[in-house]
Amino acid sequence: MNDTNRLPPVVTIDGPSGSGKGTIAKLLADRLGFTLLDSGALYRAAALAALQKEVDLADEAVLTQVAKDLDVRFLVSDGRLQVLLEGRDITNEIRMERVSMAASTVAAIPGVRAALLQRQRDFRLEPGLVADGRDMGTTVFPDAPVKVYLTATAEERARRREAQLREKGVSVSLRDLLDDIRARDAQDMNRKASPLAPAEDAVELDSTGVGIEEVLRRVLALVQERTSS
Numbered sequence: 001m002n003d004t005n006r007l008p009p010v011v012t013i014d015g016p017s018g019s020g021k022g023t024i025a026k027l028l029a030d031r032l033g034f035t036l037l038d039s040g041a042l043y044r045a046a047a048l049a050a051l052q053k054e055v056d057l058a059d060e061a062v063l064t065q066v067a068k069d070l071d072v073r074f075l076v077s078d079g080r081l082q083v084l085l086e087g088r089d090i091t092n093e094i095r096m097e098r099v100s101m102a103a104s105t106v107a108a109i110p111g112v113r114a115a116l117l118q119r120q121r122d123f124r125l126e127p128g129l130v131a132d133g134r135d136m137g138t139t140v141f142p143d144a145p146v147k148v149y150l151t152a153t154a155e156e157r158a159r160r161r162e163a164q165l166r167e168k169g170v171s172v173s174l175r176d177l178l179d180d181i182r183a184r185d186a187q188d189m190n191r192k193a194s195p196l197a198p199a200e201d202a203v204e205l206d207s208t209g210v211g212i213e214e215v216l217r218r219v220l221a222l223v224q225e226r227t228s229s
């Protein structure tokens with residue numbers, strides 16, 4: 001701990017859509033007093049910028065430029081993360097299903113990922129960072145002392161999304177949500193650039209049928225174990 005080059009610790013939480021990454025990352029960051037990185041929000045903001053500019057989502061060069069030029073800022077207001085694109089609040093808009101799928105498509109482009117890499121690493125501030133995404137443990141923070149790979153069955157993840165949307169007053173069929181989840185899983189896992197996969201040193205945690213409090217307890221225990229030396 002006397003090493004002056006020591007970087008702030010990072011807890012990475014990777015996994016597929018609906019596994020609970022965002023929920024657990026937020027609770028964990030609050031509990032530890034760490035900064036929070038929602039890396040998916042960066043890809044979602046890039047996708048929304050591309051959709052607004054009506055860019056062809058197959059045009060890798062133009063999409064890479066969109067990611068390089070991305071004017072996105074994160075603000076924490078009343079304990080909630082706000083995402084601003086060119087100064088405009090896009091927090092709710094980026095959660096729409098068409099943006100989710102576009103984010104997954106845009107995120108498969110190596111140039112887009114390279115353009116967003118340093119921005120993500122810049123979140124590594126004292127006293128520490130909790131980073132949620134797909135490649136936090138494999139590519140962005142490979143030296144993180146604590147890596148979690150959170151999963152749940154596709155059926156359970158679709159049910160969670162349905163409940164989340166119902167609470168917002170949006171009614172979507174479970175069948176459609178399950179199809180969307182499977183399509184995004186396949187796209188995120190099968191791409192060449194930083195595919196969704198557990199890091200070799202990640203602890204896999206299946207949250208199917210496990211409540212949020214219990215998942216948080218297990219992750220906190222892991223943080224204790226990995227950082228108390």
Ligand SMILES: Nc1ncnc2c1ncn2[C@@H]1O[C@H](COP(=O)(O)OP(=O)(O)O)[C@@H](O)[C@H]1O
Nearest residue numbers: 017018019020021022023160164207210211212
């Ligand atoms: N362990 C869990 N058990 C039940 N519901 C959960 C659990 N973890 C998260 N949820 C709920 O599932 C939904 C999706 O969680 P979220 O954190 O957004 O997932 P992700 O960030 O992995 O896409 C939210 O409504 C959240 O409250």
Ligand SMILES: Nc1ccn([C@H]2C[C@H](O)[C@@H](COP(=O)(O)OP(=O)(O)O)O2)c(=O)n1
Nearest residue numbers: 017018039040041043103104107133134135
């Ligand atoms: N580190 C990351 C984070 C997200 N992505 C891509 C792939 C995902 O399908 C989209 C959206 O990610 P996000 O974490 O916001 O999505 P979910 O909340 O898990 O549904 O972005 C990525 O490729 N790498």
